Amino acid sequence: MQLSKEWYKEWFNTPFYHILYKHRDEQEAREFIHNLAKKLHFTAGQKALDLACGRGRHALHLWNEGLDVLGVDLSRQNIAYAKQLERPRLCFAVHDMRLPYDFEAFDYVFNLFTSFGYFESDDENYRVVDAIAKKLKPGGQAVIDFLNPVYVMAHLKEEEEKHEEGITFFIRRLIDNGFVVKCIRFHYEGQDFEFFERVRLFYLDDFQQFFRKAGLSLQNVWGDYALSDYEEKSSPRMVMHLKK
Template sequence: MGEWFERSFGSDYMIVYKHRDWENAAREVRNMIGFLNLPAGAKVLDVGCGMGRHALALSALGFRVSGVDLSEELLREAARKDTERRVRWLRGDMRHLPFANGSFDATVNFFTSFGYFGSEEENASVLGELRRVLKPGGRFLIDFLNPAYVRRTLVPFSERTDGETGWTITESRRIENEAVVKDIRIRTMEGGERAYQETVRLYGREWFETHLAETGLSLKRLYGDYDGSAFSESESKRLIMTGVSTA
């Protein structure tokens, strides 16, 4: 059957998550990329680029952007949206990025595209790959969930009907073994039914501080949301981390 993310990030994903619109992505990118203070024309890698919303927004700001994702279907959609061919799209696993050492001035990892793997070692290996493909002194940004906020505000169940397809989409959420587990069920107008599961580890600030340091990445700043507000472990919606490669 493969890993959950190999099944979930396909054509259905584009319907389930199409409410994450391009205008919001552009606004989030403008705010977050400002946290890194990158020079014009910097080479930036979007790790877990999905449908390309953030990568294309970065390109529009004048950066030289590559996007990497495991999903061939999402990459095809990204390339379709990239009518001017501004971004270099590559298929790859974030545990083994398909780039040479020191290829980028910055790496970005947006909208909780981290913590997908079952073992701590695998998730930590992603940080090692970010460090490897960064130039010495290169900068990174990881936009992750805030575990304390998730635990306090998790919505156990929701249901909606997609206006374009008529699909009924239900999402059940729970916390299990220190991870957020989401079960997604789709019922089509023709009576078909499909189910997916997503799992994201609930890693907090201390986990990242430890494993970033072990891989040669130095954590410099924490933000609690896309507006640049200070991080509060008890109140912030997001855990947005920036720093530099020290190796």
């Protein structure tokens, strides 16, 4: 299994990534952001950073809730697509989430839909948390939405096939040295393709160490997008609410 350390650059910049995940639940995303708006008490005109924003679907919902939103992502293709959504108070830029965004500070920083744990070393992954802390205004709030590793380990679906736009994607999942790895294989126009997703299985205690080091205080942990209470064994997500 030849897995690049920068798999996210290879996979996220292909059209196949968006074909495979074309049916992501827009209503779920809209309701998730609306639930966050009520919990965090969004005020019109507050500034928000959507860190690793992809094609901008959460950024748009944040904007609809009254925030001034900047979405950033490492993928130039994602940002080129997201720029179609731009309007007053909603814009997008290419940026590496390990680096602080130097131009302004934010009332909120969001890192959603398991956009964390991509990097090889704990130090690199910590740099994302440190960058979040540095981007926040004093008293600012952040949300990191991550998979619950306990739930993932218990419910791992090892093999799956998906059929999208005439392509059959063969998906295999495994746990390898503290990472959950997804291998995606398919055949297209006479050529075989293989891509990977690889996410470090950080537990809540691991995040707590990162947060303390970065000067962030954990306020709440929710277990799903309805913001139900987190239960280690049964919650699919760890939606972590932080304050600087």
